Amino acid sequence: MHPADHLCERVAATGAATCVGLDPVVERLPAAVRPSDPLDARSCAEAIERFSVGVVDSVHDLCAAVKLQAACFERYGAPGFAAMERVLARARQSGVAVIFDAKRGDIGISAEHYANGARALGAHWTTINGYLGSDGIEPFLANGQGAFALVRTSNPSGDALQALRLADGRSVAEAVADMIASLGASSVGGSGFSSLGAVVGATKSAEIAALRARMPHAIFLVPGYGAQGGTADDVRAAFTRGDQGALITASRSVIYPQSGGGDWRAAIRAAATQFAAEIRAIAGGRA
Amino acid sequence: MHPADHLCERVAATGAATCVGLDPVVERLPAAVRPSDPLDARSCAEAIERFSVGVVDSVHDLCAAVKLQAACFERYGAPGFAAMERVLARARQSGVAVIFDAKRGDIGISAEHYANGARALGAHWTTINGYLGSDGIEPFLANGQGAFALVRTSNPSGDALQALRLADGRSVAEAVADMIASLGASSVGGSGFSSLGAVVGATKSAEIAALRARMPHAIFLVPGYGAQGGTADDVRAAFTRGDQGALITASRSVIYPQSGGGDWRAAIRAAATQFAAEIRAIAGGRA
Numbered sequence: 001m002h003p004a005d006h007l008c009e010r011v012a013a014t015g016a017a018t019c020v021g022l023d024p025v026v027e028r029l030p031a032a033v034r035p036s037d038p039l040d041a042r043s044c045a046e047a048i049e050r051f052s053v054g055v056v057d058s059v060h061d062l063c064a065a066v067k068l069q070a071a072c073f074e075r076y077g078a079p080g081f082a083a084m085e086r087v088l089a090r091a092r093q094s095g096v097a098v099i100f101d102a103k104r105g106d107i108g109i110s111a112e113h114y115a116n117g118a119r120a121l122g123a124h125w126t127t128i129n130g131y132l133g134s135d136g137i138e139p140f141l142a143n144g145q146g147a148f149a150l151v152r153t154s155n156p157s158g159d160a161l162q163a164l165r166l167a168d169g170r171s172v173a174e175a176v177a178d179m180i181a182s183l184g185a186s187s188v189g190g191s192g193f194s195s196l197g198a199v200v201g202a203t204k205s206a207e208i209a210a211l212r213a214r215m216p217h218a219i220f221l222v223p224g225y226g227a228q229g230g231t232a233d234d235v236r237a238a239f240t241r242g243d244q245g246a247l248i249t250a251s252r253s254v255i256y257p258q259s260g261g262g263d264w265r266a267a268i269r270a271a272a273t274q275f276a277a278e279i280r281a282i283a284g285g286r287a
Numbered sequence: 288m289h290p291a292d293h294l295c296e297r298v299a300a301t302g303a304a305t306c307v308g309l310d311p312v313v314e315r316l317p318a319a320v321r322p323s324d325p326l327d328a329r330s331c332a333e334a335i336e337r338f339s340v341g342v343v344d345s346v347h348d349l350c351a352a353v354k355l356q357a358a359c360f361e362r363y364g365a366p367g368f369a370a371m372e373r374v375l376a377r378a379r380q381s382g383v384a385v386i387f388d389a390k391r392g393d394i395g396i397s398a399e400h401y402a403n404g405a406r407a408l409g410a411h412w413t414t415i416n417g418y419l420g421s422d423g424i425e426p427f428l429a430n431g432q433g434a435f436a437l438v439r440t441s442n443p444s445g446d447a448l449q450a451l452r453l454a455d456g457r458s459v460a461e462a463v464a465d466m467i468a469s470l471g472a473s474s475v476g477g478s479g480f481s482s483l484g485a486v487v488g489a490t491k492s493a494e495i496a497a498l499r500a501r502m503p504h505a506i507f508l509v510p511g512y513g514a515q516g517g518t519a520d521d522v523r524a525a526f527t528r529g530d531q532g533a534l535i536t537a538s539r540s541v542i543y544p545q546s547g548g549g550d551w552r553a554a555i556r557a558a559a560t561q562f563a564a565e566i567r568a569i570a571g572g573r574a
Contacts, residue, residue: 025396041407071393071400077407078372082365105390105416106358107442109312113358120328120364129392129416131437133444150418155394157420164462165454172459175451 002189003097003124003146004197004219007247010064010097016276017243017283019065019099019221021251022055022087024048024072028256030264045076049083053090055255058265059272060094065125065247067099067221085121092122099221103150104140105129111139119145127199127221130176134183137196141187146195151176152211154201154224173207177214188217193245197221200238202230202248208237212245220246225279226253232282243283250275289476290411290433291484291506294384294534297351303563304530304570306352306386306508308538309342309374311335311359315543317551332363336370340377342542345552346559347381352412352534354386354508372408379409386508390437391427392416398426406432414486414508417463421470424483428474433482438463439498441488441511460494464501475504480532484508487525489517489535495524499532507533512566513540519569529571537562 011017026035026044033054035047056066068091073084091098100123104114118126118140125146130137140147152162152173162173170178177198184196194217200208202224212220220238224230225248238246257271298304313322313331320341322334343353355378360371378385387410391401405413405427412433417424427434439449439460449460457465464485471483481504487495489511499507507525511517512535525533544558 023397069393069397071391071397071404074368074404075400075407077404078365078369080404081361081368085365103392103416104358105392106356107440110310110356110358113362117358117361117364117367120362129390129418131416131418131448132440132442133447133449135442135444153394153419155419155422157422160420160466161418161459161463162420164459167452167454172448172451176448179447 001144002191003144003195004193005189005191006124007064007097007219008191008193008244011243014062014064014276015280016063017239017247018063018276018279019067019247019249020055020059020063020254020272020275021067021069021101021223021249022052022255023069023251024051024255032264041076042079045073045079045083048072048076048080049087052083052087054265055268056087056091056094056096058269059254060091060096062269062272062276063096065097065099066091067101067249070100070102088122097125098123099125099127099148101127103127103129105132105136107132107135111136115139115142115145119143125197130179133179137183141195146197148197148199148219148221149176149180151180151198152200152203152207154203154230158201174211174214177211180218181215184215184218193217193219199223202234202238205231205233205237208234212237212240216240221249222246223249226250235279235282239283243280246283248279288431289478290431290482291480292476292478293411294351294506295478295480295531297384298530301349301351301563302567303350304526304534305350305563305566306354306534306536307342307346307350307541307559307562308354308356308388308510308536309339309542310356310538311338311542319551328363329366332360332366332370335359335363335367336374339370339374341552342555343374343378343381343383345556346541347378347383349556349559349563350383352384352386353378354388354536357387357389375409384412385410386412386414386435388414390414390416392419392423394419394422398423402426402429402432406430412484417466420466424470428482433484435484435486435506435508436463436467438467438485439487439490439494441490441517445488461498461501464498467505468502471502471505480504480506486510489521489525492518492520492524495521499524499527503527508536509533510536513537522566522569526570530567533570535566
C-alpha cells in the first residue's frame with residue numbers, strides 16, 4: 001500500500017495525527033526495566049528493548065505512527081541493532097505506521113543499501129537528509145517505501161544554514177522544500193499525499209505556513225511540539241486541512257510521563273491519549 | 288592523540304596520503320569469499336567480513352587510512368552490524384587511521400549517541416552531515432574524535448542544493464565551508480590541522496581551490512578520484528602543500544582490481560601500492 005495512503009488511513013482509524021517518538025535513554029527508564037549492569041552494552045540493549053516493546057504495546061492503537069530513533073540503539077553496537085530489529089518488527093506487526101528515524105543520506109549503491117536495510121527492518125518510512133540532492137533521496141522511495149526529508153529543524157543552530165537567504169530571495173530551507181516538492185510530485189497516492197514527506201520543526205507558524213504552500217502534497221513530520229516550545233498555531237499551520245497532511249511527534253513528554261508511581265505502561269498510555277486529544281483539539285478530526 | 292596529528296603521522300609513515308574505501312558488495316566479491324547463500328543476510332555478512340578483513344590486512348601499511356561504508360554492513364541487519372564491529376576493530380588494531388563513513392547527522396542526545404557509538408566501534412573519524420548546524424557537528428568532536436563534514440559532493444545531483452548562490456555571493460557549499468572552518472578553529476592540533484575536516488569531491492579544481500582557501504585548517508577527504516572522473520589538478524588543489532592536508536580516497540579501483548586470477552589479496556595490495564604511487568606523483572611527499 002502507498003505509504004502516504006496508509007498513514008492517512010491510520011490517522012482516520014485512530015483519530016490521532018500523532019507520532020510517538022521512541023528515543024530510549026537508559027538513565028530515564030522506569031525502575032522496572034532498568035539494565036542489571038548499566039555499563040554493559042548488552043544489558044543496556046536488553047533494557048531499552050524491554051522498554052520500547054512496552055511503549056509500542058501501550059500506544060500502537062492511540063497514534064498514527066511510532067518513530068524509532070536509530071542512534072539510541074546503534075549506541076549499543078550489534079546487541080543494540082538486534083534490539084532495534086525486534087522493536088521495529090513488533091511495531092510493524094501491531095499495525096501502526098513505522099518511521100525509522102535514522103536521518104540517512106548517501107548516494108548510489110550506499111543509498112540503496114540504506115533503503116533496503118530500512119525495508120528489511122520493517123520501516124514504512126525513513127527520515128533522510130537531502131544535502132546530496134536527488135541521488136540521496138530517490139533510492140528511499142523505491143519498493144513502496146516512504147521518506148521524510150529534513151527541511152527545517154527546530155534546534156538552536158538550525159538557522160546557521162537553513163535560514164540563509166539565496167540570491168533569488170528564498171531561504172535555503174525553502175530551496176530544499178522546492179526540491180522535495182518537485183521530487184515527490186511523481187509519487188502522490190490516492191490520498192493526495194506523496195511518499196516523499198518533510199521534517200518541519202514546530203518553531204514559527206509563519207515559516208511553517210510558507211513551507212506548507214511550497215509542498216502541498218508532502219506530509220509534514222513535525223517534531224518540537226510541547227517540550228521544545230512549539231505552539232498550537234505552529235502545529236495548525238502544518239496541516240493542509242483538518243487533521244490532514246501532518247504528523248505531530250512527541251517523545252519525552254509521552255514516553256517519560258510525570259506520574260507518581262503505578263504501572264509505567266498505563267502512565268505512557270495515558271500520556272499518549274492526552275497527546276492525541278491535544279492535537280485533535282488543535283487540528284480537528286474525529287474524536 | 289589528536290586525530291589530525293595521528294593522520295599526518297600516518298601520511299608521513301606510509302608516504303601515502305590515501306584512504307582505501309571499503310564498500311563491499313556481495314556481487315563483486317572474489318570467488319574465494321562469496322557467500323554460500325547470497326539470499327541469506329548472515330551468509331552475506333560473513334562474506335563481506337571475510338573480504339573486508341582480507342582488504343584491511345592487505346593494505347593497512349600502504350595507506351594512511353581506511354574508510355568503511357556503513358550502509359554496506361547495515362544492509363544485513365544485526366549480523367552485518369556485528370561484522371562491521373569486527374572489521375573496524377581489526378582496522379583499528381592494525382594501526383591505520385579508521386574512518387567510519389556513516390554520514391550521520393542528528394542533534395542533542397541522538398548526536399551524542401551516534402558519536403559514542405562510533406567511538407565504541409573504534410573509529411578515529413566519522414563522516415557527518417552538517418545541515419542541522421553546530422548542534423549536529425560538535426558532539427562528533429568530543430572525546431578526541433574527529434569528523435569529516437560533507438561540504439561539496441561530486442555526485443550528479445550534488446549541485447541542486449550545494450551550488451545555489453546566496454544573496455551574499457557565496458554558494459551554499461561555501462557557506463557550509465565557512466561554518467566548518469569556524470567550528471573547527473578551536474580544535475587545531477600540533478600538525479596545524481583541525482579535528483573537523485571536510486568531504487570535498489574531486490570535481491572541479493577551481494572550486495576545490497576556493498574551498499581550500501576558506502578552510503585552511505581542515506583536512507579534505509576527497510572521493511571521486513579516478514573512477515568518478517577527478518583529475519590530477521583536482522587532487523592537487525585539495526592539498527595545502529606537498530602531501531599535507533588531504534586524503535584522497537579510492538574504493539572500487541583498489542578493492543576490485545582488474546587482475547587475471549591469482550591471489551585476490553595480492554591483487555588488492557598491488558592496486559593500493561599503485562594508487563599510493565599515483566597520488567605521490569601528483570602531490571609530492573616521500574616515496
